[in-house]
């Protein structure tokens with residue numbers, strides 16, 4: 011089966027921050043997990059480079075919008091690499107292939123009769139690049155997201171007949187109750203639709219930095235439509251000489267809740283208007299909060315994921331974000347919280363367990379995992395784990411998947427405490443029991459290692475190499491699937507203690 015997962019494309023006038031890293035890591039975890047299941051995966055991320063905010067930021071710096079895009083797109087590309095993302099393509103909406111494909115799709119929308127010319131006026135936020143409805147705006151005509159004063163804009167535009175899709179969207183939501191997840195976001199999107207959809211501007215006449223409207227070159231497309239289409243256009247040119255659309259479309263989208271309205275209403279309507287299948291699903295995550303505030307560039311409370319990765323490695327950040335905050339909800343993150351989980355969970359619960367197991371198998375069994383019957387308590391402990399992890403990942407509940415795995419890491423720690431293999435080693439008549447205990451520990455670690463590969467790609471792989479385990483597919487993530495006899499590899503400390511320089 012094909013699995014196509016996307017992050018939002020990141021607005022190029024921002025600096026990459028933890029919020030961007032968060033979504034990218036989430037998509038990467040899903041992509042890696044699905045590859046382990048033998049699915050054919052395509053993973054897309056990239057940058058959104060058009061529109062007024064980019065023009066304004068470029069002007070402020072005295073450079074062209076293109077130069078700003080070239081410079082900042084690199085930062086987002088680097089961020090993806092730095093967090094360990096295995097994206098198959100990095101799209102930039104300034105790619106000529108994307109721009110041509112946008113024109114083609116929107117020409118189709120026009121030809122299908124869903125576009126008309128009209129006069130637009132309303133409250134506009136230049137930072138959002140969006141008009142706000144009366145219900146949305148804050149007191150004093152301020153943006154509900156940026157809290158800045160809105161501008162009353164008036165211009166002649168082409169409109170997209172969003173209102174024509176009222177029934178079809180309501181039907182989509184009725185037919186597919188899991189189309190937007192989690193449930194509270196589904197409800198929010200549906201209630202927005204049920205308030206009654208009004209037609210929206212498809213083009214801007216006052217702006218030049220964008221995709222030219224083919225039937226009227228004095229306009230460019232409104233940046234949101236150009237940006238949303240990236241998910242679809244990328245497949246047509248990501249592989250030179252090959253069109254991947256039929257193979258991978260429709261996509262699973264990961265988005266933040268601030269862009270729900272666009273993705274849950276405009277986007278499916280636009281696709282319907284162009285006779286294109288709507289996405290497979292949209293998963294909406296919450297905000298990472300610092301001191302209970304949204305982390306965002308405009309609020310100036312950004313913390314740098316690059317710094318954390320330089321000190322602790324990408325795996326530790328990947329682990330922390332999905333361990334600390336239930337994916338889908340808002341949650342607080344902090345440096346203290348990070349260091350605490352690094353020490354107590356990664357270094358102690360997993361790292362020490364791996365070390366102890368590795369050194370006992372080395373010392374007592376010459377570095378070969380004994381062949382023995384699986385201990386019954388571990389067999390039942392691990393029963394159904396891989397299936398639970400897969401089911402959670404299918405629902406994009408990454409944190410639940412991780413919780414299920416970690417429960418077993420803790421069970422292995424209890425097992426080693428209870429069995430005290432170092433005592434069994436002193437008693438020759440207990441050799442068979444020691445074999446069982448060591449096999450159980452090595453096998454349990456192997457299974458958790460395979461399941462952790464999508465979250466801790468580097469460290470889990472090192473663990474598996476140390477255990478002499480070769481298989482990486484989910485199929486082999488069952489307790490007892492390996493029968494012992496593997497020769498251990500080298501194991502260096504997986505999560506070394508980090509001495510930080512005092513700030």
Ligand SMILES: [Zn+2]
Nearest residue numbers: 135138153156
């Ligand atoms: Zn705004």
